[in-house]
Amino acid sequence: MPCNDVKNKKVILISVILFIIGFYLRYMGYELASFILFTVTVLVAGLGIFKEAFTSLYHGRFTINLLITIAVxxxxxxxxxxxxxxVILLFYIAEYLEEYATGQAHESVKNLMQLRPETAHIKVGEKEVKVDASKVEPGNIMIIRPGDLIPLDGKVIDGSSDVDQSNITGESKPVHKTIGDEVFAGTVNLEGYLEVKVIRKSQRTIIVRVIELIEKARMRKSSKELFMDKFASYYTPTVIIGSILIALIPTIILGSPKTWIYRALVLMVIACPCALVISVPVAMISGITAATREGILIKGSSYLEEISKVKVIVFDKTGTLTKGKLKIKEIKAYNDTDVLKIAASLEKGLKHPIAEAIMELADEKGIEPVKVKDPKYKPGYGILGEIDGKSYFLGQNTRQDAETTSIFLESEGKTIGRIILEDELRSSAPILIKRLAGENIETVILTGDGPKVAEKLAKKLKIDKHFGGLLPEDKFNFIENLRSTERVVMVGDGINDAPALAAADVGIAMGTRGSDIALDTADIVLIDD
Incomplete structure (x- = not known):
C-alpha cells in the first residue's frame, strides 16, 4: 500500500460511500446499478493490492495479497x-491502519533525533568555536552554558552544575555533575558552567543508542506480524492447487464441469481467512472496546492475547509507580513554618523540582516569601542569602545513593531545619502489586534513580527484585534477557523507557506523563493514568 496518508484516507472514504450506496441499491432491487458500484469499490480499493499480488506471483512468492485477490x-x-x-475494503482499511501505526512510530523516532543539538561549542586554545556536532571528535573540549542542551556524551573536566537527565535515566530530580562525572547528549544543563571532554562521536551517543534499540526491538517484534506472510506462502498455493484439483479431477471422472468449477470457486472464497487477515474475533473487539471506555488504548488484538500469557511485569519507577513529582513529606525543625518561609524565600524564582515543591507547599499554607538580600546560587550545592540581617544557606544532599531527597537549612553554621521530599507513590500502586502477587505474576522495578531509592520503594511495595542506576540500554538488555525464558510486560513513561517498551512482549505506556516516543512505541497506552 502506498504510504500517502491523504490518498489512503480518500480511497477509504470513497470506497465506503460507494459500498453503502451499492448495498442500498441492491436492497432496493437495482441489481445493475449495485453491480457497477460494487465493481468500482473493488477497483478503487483493490488495484494496488491486485498489482502487488500479481507482482509477487511473477517473482514466485505467494502472499496474503494473492489470497485476497483470489477470494475477490x-x-x-x-x-x-x-x-x-x-473483503477488499476491509483488507485495505486493515493495511492502512498498520501503515499509519508504523508511520507514527517512525515520526516519534525522528522527533527523538531532535534532542541532539546540531552544533557544539568547542574550546580551541583560548577561543570558542561553533562546529557541526557530527564533526566533533572524542577528546575535544565542549563548553556547556546554563540552559544548554548537551550535544555529545562526555566527562566534566571543569565546573559543576545540576543536569536534568530525566529523558535519559528517568530520574525525578536533576543530578549534580562535577569534575569526573559523565554527562549525556540530549540532557539539559541547568545552572552552572561546564567544560566537558567528549568521549563518544555523535553517531554513538546514548541517545543514538536509544533510537537504535527501539528500531531493533521493533524489527524483532514485527516478526510476529510476518506470520501472515509465512502462513500465506504455504496456505495460498494449497488453496489454489486444491481448487484446481476439485475443478479437474471430478470433471474428468464424473463430468459436469460447471458444477465442479463452481465448487472450486466456492472453495477459494471460503478458504480466504478473512477473519484472521482483516480483523479479530468478536471477543477481542469487545475487550478492546471495553478497555477504551476505561481509558486504556490497546493497539491490536495480539497484545490483548499476549498479556493473558504474561508471567513477569517490569515497572519503571518515576511517573509509573510514583507520580513523577517531588512533594514535601516532612519538615524537621523546631518551627517548621519559619523554616518553610525562609526556604521559600531563598528558592523563589528558581526553576527546579525542589524549588517548585517548596513553593507549592508555601502557597498551600498561605506563606508569603520575603525579600532575600544578595542571593547566591551554587549549582548542585544550594543557595546562600541574607534575610533580616541573618545569613542562611539552603543546601542539598548531593549523594545519589541516598534513600530520600533532603535539603538542610543552616544559619551561622548551625542546622536549623531539614526538609524531606519524596516522589509520591501512586495510591493504586500497592493495590496493583498485591493483586499481581495473588495472580502469581512476578513484579520487578527498573529505575534510573539510585539503588537505595529502588530498594526503599521495593520494600514499601513488597517487590523482591529491584535494580537502580540504569540507563536505557540497561533496561533494554534486562528485558531482552528476561524474554528468553518468560513472557514480559514493561510499564513505563519516558524516553528512557522506550527501548524496553519496544523489547517487551507487551509495552504499556502511561498516557498523561508519557513522552511521544514512549506512547508510540508502546502496544498499550493508559490514557488517563
Whole structure:
C-alpha cells in the first residue's frame, strides 16, 4: 500500500460511500446499478493490492495479497458482489491502519533525533568555536552554558552544575555533575558552567543508542506480524492447487464441469481467512472496546492475547509507580513554618523540582516569601542569602545513593531545619502489586534513580527484585534477557523507557506523563493514568 496518508484516507472514504450506496441499491432491487458500484469499490480499493499480488506471483512468492485477490475473483465469479467488495475494503482499511501505526512510530523516532543539538561549542586554545556536532571528535573540549542542551556524551573536566537527565535515566530530580562525572547528549544543563571532554562521536551517543534499540526491538517484534506472510506462502498455493484439483479431477471422472468449477470457486472464497487477515474475533473487539471506555488504548488484538500469557511485569519507577513529582513529606525543625518561609524565600524564582515543591507547599499554607538580600546560587550545592540581617544557606544532599531527597537549612553554621521530599507513590500502586502477587505474576522495578531509592520503594511495595542506576540500554538488555525464558510486560513513561517498551512482549505506556516516543512505541497506552 502506498504510504500517502491523504490518498489512503480518500480511497477509504470513497470506497465506503460507494459500498453503502451499492448495498442500498441492491436492497432496493437495482441489481445493475449495485453491480457497477460494487465493481468500482473493488477497483478503487483493490488495484494496488491486485498489482502487488500479481507482482509477487511473477517473482514466485505467494502472499496474503494473492489470497485476497483470489477470494475477490472467486466471489465475483459466483455473483457475490457485496462480499467481494467488503473483503477488499476491509483488507485495505486493515493495511492502512498498520501503515499509519508504523508511520507514527517512525515520526516519534525522528522527533527523538531532535534532542541532539546540531552544533557544539568547542574550546580551541583560548577561543570558542561553533562546529557541526557530527564533526566533533572524542577528546575535544565542549563548553556547556546554563540552559544548554548537551550535544555529545562526555566527562566534566571543569565546573559543576545540576543536569536534568530525566529523558535519559528517568530520574525525578536533576543530578549534580562535577569534575569526573559523565554527562549525556540530549540532557539539559541547568545552572552552572561546564567544560566537558567528549568521549563518544555523535553517531554513538546514548541517545543514538536509544533510537537504535527501539528500531531493533521493533524489527524483532514485527516478526510476529510476518506470520501472515509465512502462513500465506504455504496456505495460498494449497488453496489454489486444491481448487484446481476439485475443478479437474471430478470433471474428468464424473463430468459436469460447471458444477465442479463452481465448487472450486466456492472453495477459494471460503478458504480466504478473512477473519484472521482483516480483523479479530468478536471477543477481542469487545475487550478492546471495553478497555477504551476505561481509558486504556490497546493497539491490536495480539497484545490483548499476549498479556493473558504474561508471567513477569517490569515497572519503571518515576511517573509509573510514583507520580513523577517531588512533594514535601516532612519538615524537621523546631518551627517548621519559619523554616518553610525562609526556604521559600531563598528558592523563589528558581526553576527546579525542589524549588517548585517548596513553593507549592508555601502557597498551600498561605506563606508569603520575603525579600532575600544578595542571593547566591551554587549549582548542585544550594543557595546562600541574607534575610533580616541573618545569613542562611539552603543546601542539598548531593549523594545519589541516598534513600530520600533532603535539603538542610543552616544559619551561622548551625542546622536549623531539614526538609524531606519524596516522589509520591501512586495510591493504586500497592493495590496493583498485591493483586499481581495473588495472580502469581512476578513484579520487578527498573529505575534510573539510585539503588537505595529502588530498594526503599521495593520494600514499601513488597517487590523482591529491584535494580537502580540504569540507563536505557540497561533496561533494554534486562528485558531482552528476561524474554528468553518468560513472557514480559514493561510499564513505563519516558524516553528512557522506550527501548524496553519496544523489547517487551507487551509495552504499556502511561498516557498523561508519557513522552511521544514512549506512547508510540508502546502496544498499550493508559490514557488517563
Amino acid at each position: 475473483i472467486g466471489a465475483f465469479s459466483l455473483g457475490d458482489y457485496p462480499e467481494a467488495a467488503l
